[in-house]
Amino acid sequence: MPASTRRLIARAPQRVERDTVELVLEDGRNITVQRVRDPRARRVKLSIDERGPRLTLPLRASLVTGERFLHEHRGWLQAQLARHQPAGDCAALQPGTSTHLPLRGEDVPLHWDEGRYLRIERREDGIHVQLPPRVSPASLARALRAFYEAEARADIGRWLPAYLPRLPRAPRAIRLKVLSSLWGSLAPDGSMALDIALVLGRPSAFEYVLVHELCHLLQANHSPAFWREVEQRFPAWRDEREYFHREGRRLKARLRALLA
Structure with missing residues (x-):
């Protein structure tokens, strides 16, 4: 078969595919695990970061294999979630309510001011957020x-x-x-x-x-x-x-x- 013909019918490059799977931990909690099928992966891998748990599968691995791997490592995952649970200060910014923002190793006082335009700036007394009525x-x-x-x-x-x-x-x-x-x-x-x-x-x-x-x-x-x-x-x-x-x-x- 000519090379030009092979290029025309060649399979499109595989891309990373993502979805989620539910898992019941040993303590009865139900959590959501991000499942990633990655053509670069060479083995089944379970990891966790600040975004949560992640199961990585190579192309050759079946979904059943992934689910079995998750079940076998429920204890490890539960321990890691407890170890890496975000601190209580990891909260979303609440307009008009939040009182501090982290900056350069400190929690800097946060001030909410009314204004026509949204603007955030550092001043001597802390960080000021100029907040319009609707934002x-x-x-x-x-x-x-x-x-x-x-x-x-x-x-x-x-x-x-x-x-x-x-x-x-x-x-x-x-x-x-x-x-x-x-x-x-x-x-x-x-x-x-x-x-x-x-x-x-x-x-x-x-x-x-x-x-x-x-x-x-x-x-x-x-x-x-x-x-x-x-x-x-x-x-x-x-x-x-x-x-x-x-x-x-x-x-x-x-x-x-x-x-x-």
């Missing part, structure tokens, strides 16, 4: 995200000039995103992605992640040579890594709740 939750979430992005970029702007002289080049771009598990990444083209939730935590931890990703411009790996570059620029990196192990899940959960 949708989606608009408020977008404004809050823009506020956090602006605060994060201000921090990056203060730190970045000190590190650039010892790098082969500057990042091509720095984008702020809501990341599910990573805190940052550096693409092959030099574009950097950083989690917006970093600005909720203590500044030294945010700066460490920036330095970490900048060092990937020198070493595109996590080899001993890479960690030597990090050590030279940020000697206290181990303390910040431990901070993320201790507080990272809560920071991500708080941001997701606020932007929900």
